[in-house]
Amino acid sequence: MATRQTSTNGKPKSPRIQVVLPELICEQLTILANNESRTVSNMAKVLIQDGIKKYFEKESKSLVSKNNLNTNKFRDELEKQNVTRLKRAPQRIKYYKKSD
DSSP: OOOBBOOOOOOOOEEEEEEEOHHHHHHHHHHHHHHEEEEEEHHHHHHHHHHHHHHHHHHHHHHHHHHHHHHHHHHHHHSSSSOOOSOOOOOOOOOOOOOO
């Protein structure tokens, strides 16, 4: 669980987390941070943001394909139905407030 601290002026700070990394990954993170003139912490934040963005983009694509399948199935079912004409013009729908 991320911890949230407050600063001296009373405003809440960004949530903090602790991560335990293998030595090799920590060294690679430090090299990347130095190459981009960032702190190690900031570099980790940037990489996490990129990873989360890519993850959700991938997930949204898979959701879209599932929705397309559902849409196509729904369309096929509608097209199978018989067409009927309305007997008269549609009437207005009246909405009533629920009384407590």
